Amino acid sequence: MGQGSAAFAAAIKANELGIKTVMIGKNETNGAVLGGTCINVGCVPSKRLITVGKWIHDLKSRRFDGADYSLRNVDYAEIGREKDALVSALRSEKYDNVLANLENITYINEFGSFISSNTIRAGKNEVYAKTVLIATGARASVPNIDGIEKVRYLTNEEALSLKKLPHSLIVVGGRALGLEFAQLFARLGVEVTLLQRSNTIIPDHEPEIASLLHRYLGDEGVNIKTNIALSKISEYKGMKRIETANGTHFEAEEVLFATGRKPNVEKLGHEIIGLKLEKGFIWTNEFMETNIKNVYAAGDVAGEPMLETLAAKEGSVATSNAFTVSKAKINKDEVPKAIFTDPEVATVGLTDAEAHGRGLKCSCNILPLSLVPKASIIGDTRGAVKIVIDYKTHKILGAHIIAPNAADLIHEGVLAVKFGLTIDDIIDTVHVFPTLSESMKLAAQSFYKDVSKLSCCTD
Numbered sequence: 257m258g259q260g261s262a263a264f265a266a267a268i269k270a271n272e273l274g275i276k277t278v279m280i281g282k283n284e285t286n287g288a289v290l291g292g293t294c295i296n297v298g299c300v301p302s303k304r305l306i307t308v309g310k311w312i313h314d315l316k317s318r319r320f321d322g323a324d325y326s327l328r329n330v331d332y333a334e335i336g337r338e339k340d341a342l343v344s345a346l347r348s349e350k351y352d353n354v355l356a357n358l359e360n361i362t363y364i365n366e367f368g369s370f371i372s373s374n375t376i377r378a379g380k381n382e383v384y385a386k387t388v389l390i391a392t393g394a395r396a397s398v399p400n401i402d403g404i405e406k407v408r409y410l411t412n413e414e415a416l417s418l419k420k421l422p423h424s425l426i427v428v429g430g431r432a433l434g435l436e437f438a439q440l441f442a443r444l445g446v447e448v449t450l451l452q453r454s455n456t457i458i459p460d461h462e463p464e465i466a467s468l469l470h471r472y473l474g475d476e477g478v479n480i481k482t483n484i485a486l487s488k489i490s491e492y493k494g495m496k497r498i499e500t501a502n503g504t505h506f507e508a509e510e511v512l513f514a515t516g517r518k519p520n521v522e523k524l525g526h527e528i529i530g531l532k533l534e535k536g537f538i539w540t541n542e543f544m545e546t547n548i549k550n551v552y553a554a555g556d557v558a559g560e561p562m563l564e565t566l567a568a569k570e571g572s573v574a575t576s577n578a579f580t581v582s583k584a585k586i587n588k589d590e591v592p593k594a595i596f597t598d599p600e601v602a603t604v605g606l607t608d609a610e611a612h613g614r615g616l617k618c619s620c621n622i623l624p625l626s627l628v629p630k631a632s633i634i635g636d637t638r639g640a641v642k643i644v645i646d647y648k649t650h651k652i653l654g655a656h657i658i659a660p661n662a663a664d665l666i667h668e669g670v671l672a673v674k675f676g677l678t679i680d681d682i683i684d685t686v687h688v689f690p691t692l693s694e695s696m697k698l699a700a701q702s703f704y705k706d707v708s709k710l711s712c713c714t715d
Contacts, residue, residue: 257280257368257376257388257389257390257391257392257524258279258280258281258283258292258389258390258391258392258393258555258557259279259281259282259283259288259289259290259291259292259351259363260288260291260292260293260294260391260393260555260556260567261292261294261555261564261565261567261568261571262389262391262393262554262555262556262567262568262570262571262574263279263281263292263389263391263555263571264291264292264351264354264355264568264571265567265568265569265570265571265572265575266389266391266554266571266572266574266575267279267355267358267361268354268358268572269571269572269575269576270360270361270575270579271358271359271360271361273575273579273580274360275360275575275579276360277358277360277361277362278361278362278363278364278376278378278383278385279355279361279362279363279364280364280366280367280368280376280378280383281363281364281365281366282365282366282367282368283367283392283393283520283523284392284395284520284522284523285297285393285394285395285413285520286395286413287413287416287417288393288395289347290347290351290352290355290363290365291347291350291351292393293393293394293395293556293564294564295343295346295347295350295351296343296347297412297413297416298412298564299564300342300343300346301339301340301342301343301416302412302416302436302437302440302596303596304338304339304342304343305335305339305416305440306436306439306440306596306598308335309439309440309443309444310443310598312327312330312443312444313443313476313598315327319635319636320635330444330445332418332419332420332421332444333419333420336417336418336419339416364378364379364381364383366378366379366381367379367523368383368392368523368524369523369524369525370388370524370525370526370528370529370531371525371528372528372529373388373529373548373549373550373551374386374388374550376388377525386550387550387551387552387578387579388550388551388552389551389552389553389554389571389574389575389578390524390538390546390551390552390553390554390557390558391553391554391555391557391567391571392519392520392521392524392557393519393520393555393556393557394517394518394519394520394537394556394557394562395411395517395518395520396411396412396413396513396514396515396516396517396518397515397516397517397518398411398513398515399428399486399513399515401486401487401488401489402487402488402489403488403489403490404489406490406491407489407490407491407496407511408491409489409496409510409511409512409513410510410511410512410513411512411513411514412433412437412512412514415437415512421441421444421445421446422441422446422508422509422510423446423447423509424446424447424448424449424507424508424509424510425438425441425446425447425448425449425508425509425510425511425512426448426449426450426451426496426498426506426507426508426510426511426512427441427448427449427450427451427512427514428450428451428486428498428511428512428513428514428515429450429451429452429513429514429515429516430450430451430452430453430454430456430457430458430480430482431457431458431460431514431516432458432593432594432595432596433514434450434452434512434514434515435450435457435458435469435473435595435597436595436596436597437512437514438450438473438478439473439476439478439597439598442473442476442477442478443476447477447508448477448478448479449478449479449480449481449506449508450473450478450479450480450481451481451484451486451498451500451506452480452481452482452483452484453483453484453485454482454483455482455483456470456482457469457470457480457482458595458601460607461601461603461607461656462603462607462608462642462656464622464640464642465601465603465640465642465656465657465658468638468639468640468658469595469597469599469601469658472597472599472638473597481506484500485500485501485502486498486499486500486501487499487500487501489511494509495507495508495509496508496509496510496511498511517556517562518536519536519537519538519556519557519558519559520557521533521536521537521538521557526538529548529551530547530548531546531547531548531551532546532547534559535559537557537558537559538553538557538558538559539553539558540552540553540554540558542585542586543573543574543577543583543584543585544558544570544573544574544577544586545574545577550578552574552575552577552578553574554567554570554571554573554574555567555570555571558570561588561591561593563591563593565591566586566588566591569586570586573585573586587674589604589605589606589673590604590605590670590673590674591604592604592663592666592667592669592670594662594663594666596663598660599636599638599639599658599659599660599662600657600658600659600660600661600662600663601657601658601662602656602657602662602663602665602666603654603655603656603657603666604654604655604666604669604670604673605644605652605653605654605655605669605673606618606644606653606654607644607654607656608620608644608654610654611644611653611654616646616653617646617647617648618644618645618646618647618653619644619645619646619647619703620642620643620644620645621642621643621699621702621703622640622641622642622699623640623641623642623695623698623699623702623707624637624639624640625637625638625639625640625641625658625659625692625695627698627707627708628692628694628695628698629689629690629694629712630690630691630692630694631659631660631692631695633690634660634692636660638658638659638660639657639658639659639660639662640657640658640659641655641656641657641659641695641696641698641699642655642656642657642699643655643656643669643679643696643699643700643703644656645678645679645703649678650678650679650680650703651676651677651678652669652672652673652677652678652679652682653673654669654673655668655669655670655672655673655696657669657695659692659695660692661692665692665693665695665696668682668693668696669696679700679703680700682696682697682700683697683700683701683704685697689712690712
């Protein structure tokens with residue numbers, strides 16, 4: 257039940273195992289047609305727009321002397337059409353064509369609901385299955401504040417389909433989605449104010465990383481306000497007004513809510529079979545099993561972290577566990593997460609606070625990116641790398657990066673966490689010079705030495 261990353265990974269695995277499978281596609285995420293959220297209204301279109309925004313920003317910032325940085329015009333409508341063409345092409349290549357080549361898979365483009373734990377109604381069809389995987393995803397969650405039902409607002413879906421840019425924008429939410437959109441629109445010339453409920457943006461990240469990102473976004477004109485509790489929203493003559501609990505107010509042409517996601521469970525008929533929910537999401541154990549025999553769940557509908565790659569992993573693991581002797585588990589400590597701001601933020605494993613919360617005695621060091629020669633070469637020294645290690649064994653418990661291309665750089669940290677590597681293993685590994693990935697080695701060396709006093713290639 258589903259048609260996104262978890263469902264496709266499960267279908268591909270089932271096809272490999274020779275299992276006859278029906279994929280029942282529809283869910284409540286309006287823009288998520290075949291392929292699900294990521295390809296249609298998530299990762300692909302947003303990162304395309306972010307890339308265009310970065311290119312425009314790089315031209316305007318004139319990072320290097322001796323070059324002509326003229327930028328005569330930005331046609332946002334054309335940028336949008338090109339983005340839509342990319343989405344369409346990738347959906348065709350990666351989903352339509354893939355589905356057509358899965359000989360054991362039948363696709364039904366309908367909502368699915370349980371008649372029993374083994375029988376699903378899908379439109380006019382009744383489908384009996386030995387095993388059911390629920391992978392219906394999630395959609396934007398908007399807070400139920402006074403006046404919300406009378407106001408036209410944006411979520412990620414509407415924000416990605418705008419035909420023209422607003423003059424001003426309020427972004428509600430200071431985590432990954434809100435920060436990415438805030439910087440994107442600010443770089444395209446929109447006046448952006450970001451409102452965050454907690455006392456810091458990305459509150460589940462290392463505080464040093466959050467502080468640096470706050471500063472970098474502020475430097476680009478994003479007006480970030482923290483400790484903001486919304487009380488009312490209204491609309492008058494094309495302007496939206498948000499009132500807060502402390503009596504302040506903010507106005508803008510558009511309001512974008514990036515305040516989390518809620519699971520697509522309303523049409524499942526989960527009550528009929530007694531499916532257990534937890535905070536609205538489908539409960540699963542470590543094997544992706546629900547509380548109902550032979551019913552599994554994977555992806556965003558099963559809760560945090562909501563990541564395309566994790567959803568795919570969960571879908572594949574659930575299918576293997578259902579139809580083979582495998583009893584695979586997913587260790588979420590090994591799963592990397594990224595925020596595609598500029599500089600990017602990427603993290604894997606435990607933060608300092610999380611390590612202490614588990615009773616681990618740890619040690620941490622943070623390396624400014626200014627100490628990495630490649631950062632100076634590319635003319636962008638914004639950022640830092642923080643490593644969390646076990647105090648006694650020097651095993652790497654977590655790696656946290658804010659830097660250009662951090663989402664690419666994090667994978668050395670992922671392998672370190674997954675396989676229990678130590679900082680000595682990283683130091684002993686020869687890295688290419690000059691690269692930003694050398695920052696991991698320098699951060700590891702910083703536990704032993706003052707790296708600001710080392711030559712470029714000191715082992």
